[in-house]
Amino acid sequence: GAYYEIWLDGEKVISAEEHPDVKAARQRNTNGTIFPHNEEPIYGDRYMPRKFKCCVTVPGDNSVDLFSQDLTLVVITDEQGNLEGFNIYAGGGLGRTHNKEETFARLADEIGFVQAADVYEAVKAIVATQRDYGDRYNRRHARLKYLIHDWGVEKFKAKVEEYFGKPLEPFRPLPPWRYKDFLGWHPQGDGKFFYGLSIANGRILDRGNFKLKSALRKIVEEFQLPLRVTPHQNLLLCEVSPDQREAIQHILEEHGVRDVTALDPLERYSMACPALPTCGLAITESERAIPGVLERIRRLMNRLGLQNEHFVIRMTGCPNGCARPYLAELGFVGIVPDTYQVWLGGSPDQTRLAEVYMERLPLAELETALEPLLVFYRDRHQPGESFGDFCHRVGIPALRQFAANYVPSSAPKRYRVDVRADQYQQLKALAAAKGLSLAALTREAIQRYLEQARSTNQE
Ligand code: HEM
Ligand code: SF4
Known part of the structure; x- marks a missing residue:
């Protein structure tokens, strides 16, 4: 019930009633999915073995990083757009621990399809399976991904079907997944618009001439627009009527908030976790370090003639993976102070896991480490092939070999200057x-x- 109340300064400011359908579905007792006389019928008297992340999306839209989630529902409609049911994925999760091979990032698997009327029961069946069989002894091994990894998808499905009371239907075919960020102006489909605003690493602040916080406050106060927070740490300003667009655009410009077209795509598609000083688990910088890292990578790319290229870069201050670096084309994962593991080979649409390329890269050696990889990519990629796809195709051993034999030809002559x-x-x-x-x-x-x-x- 706690999830339905928000308290601020000692007062309850939001309290939402469950939809009657949801309430009824929670209470329905199918094959042991609930504890009937408990105040919290699905959890019972204790929490799940570990966090349990869920998302919902539509075919083709991977803005939610669905492969990183414990449970994903994909809305399936008929040709007229009526809801038929849901494709289910399960068993994704990214958190891992350095030097513990038994912990790993894992992509979600295709589990099956359920009719719309059965969706609550199917979700309850999956939650109950993790609740009853998830590891409660070893916290590092307690995510649903390890249960599915240890059992295999077939055994997991069979157990889910026991709780569900019937077989799941075969997974419906889907178009390829694409990463979409919905930045800029978009029609909502009902005559109104929404505006996707890029927020670098999710941090809303005023700094110098860049007054994002003030702009947002003014927009919300003037227009009372509902806001949505996206999984890529951006904001969507929703329900904008056509006559409000110009005024909103003006407020943003007046406060120095850049339009998406003015963003370097390296920044647009990058993401960092909070890390230092916010997060108690951080080993290295992340949110505060990534702007400098992106700037250096852009400079290096410009020097190598790659000014028109970009790829997905993500950074975290520890291996828990909050900014989902294991799905990036280039991922940095803090390992010891100022030093990062380098992951390569994720896809531009986050459908493939990256692999470790380098165990320890001191940030000071960023250019030296990346130059050979970027030169290899520049000279050998296929038409339209992204950096992550290239790294995946040639493979980590070939990348390492190329880097080991690389002689920097274009390195500019260096000069020394003394300082006090x-x-x-x-x-x-x-x-x-x-x-x-x-x-x-x-x-x-x-x-x-x-x-x-x-x-x-x-x-
Ligand atoms: C600031 C303090 C934070 C702490 C202490 C923290 C802690 C953790 C831990 C311990 C894990 C590993 C979970 C596991 O392996 O079971 C994790 C994973 C994750 N966190 Fe955070 N987190 C923080 C902030 C955030 C923020 C701000 C976001 C989103 C913007 C976020 C998103 C995620 C995601 C996507 C994962 C990886 C996916 C997964 O394994 O579930 N975290 N976090
Ligand atoms: S990934 Fe970043 S935010 Fe998440 S726990 Fe590690 S340092 Fe903290």
Whole structure:
């Protein structure tokens, strides 16, 4: 019941009643899926063995990273658009622990199809299976993904069907999954519009001329729009009538909030978890480090002639995988301070697991590590092939071999400049705070100084 109440400053501000159908479905006792006389009929008197993540999507739309979820329902309609039922996936999950091979990221499997009228019973059957057979001894082994991994899909399905009381129908064919972020203006289909707003790493703030927080406050106060939070840490402003569009666009521009067309796609498709200083489990920086990392990768790509390319980059401060790095084309997973495991080979639409390419990359060596991979990709990818698909096709051993034999040909000549000790210390501290290498920060500082000097001269 706690999930149906939101308390703020000691007052209950939102309390939602369950839909009568949901309430009835929860209470219905099919084949032992519930504890009939318990206040919480499905859980009983204790929680599930571990977190249990669910999502719902429509065919072709993988904006929810469905392969990372414990349970996914895919809405299946007939040709007229009437709801027929749901395809079910189960057993995805990303959290793992470094150096413990028995913990791993896993993609969800296709389980079957259920008619719309049976969906509550099917979900209860899956939840009951994990509730009753999920591991309650070892927390690291308690997710549904391990139960399905240990049993295999067939045994899992058979147990679910016992609770469900009949066979699941065969999984319905689906079109390929695509990652969609719905940024910018889109018609809702009812005459109104919604606007997808990119929020870098989900952090809503005002900083300098960029006043995202103020813009959002103004929009919500003026138009009372419902907001949706997306799994990619963005926001959708919903229910916008055609005559409000211009005013909303104006508020965003006036507050320095960039339109999606002004975003570097590296940033648009990237994601980082909160990590330091918010998360007690963090080993490395993530949210605060990723802007500098993206900037450095973009600079490197520009130098290598890859200015028109982009791919999905995700970073986390520990192996729990909150920003889902194991599904990215290039994933960074914090392992020891300032050092990351590098994962490669996920797909642009998050339908394939990445693999470990490098166990420890100190962030200071980012360019040295990535340059060979990007050059290999630049020179050898097939037309239209993304970086992640390329890495997957050639395979980790070939990538490692290419990197080992790589001789940087295009490396610019390097020059040395002396700085005072106190300047050095300040630069070092600033570089650490920004997640940049000392060299990158110093180059940037000098560049800014030169630009300033040039514009002063021109004036
Ligand atoms: C800030 C403190 C946070 C803590 C302490 C935390 C903790 C964890 C832990 C322990 C896991 C591993 C779960 C397992 O293997 O069973 C995990 C996974 C995950 N978390 Fe977080 N998390 C935090 C923030 C977030 C945020 C802000 C998001 C979303 C924006 C998020 C999304 C996820 C996702 C997608 C996974 C991986 C999928 C999975 O294995 O279920 N987490 N988190
Ligand atoms: S992945 Fe990031 S947010 Fe999640 S637990 Fe690790 S450091 Fe914290």
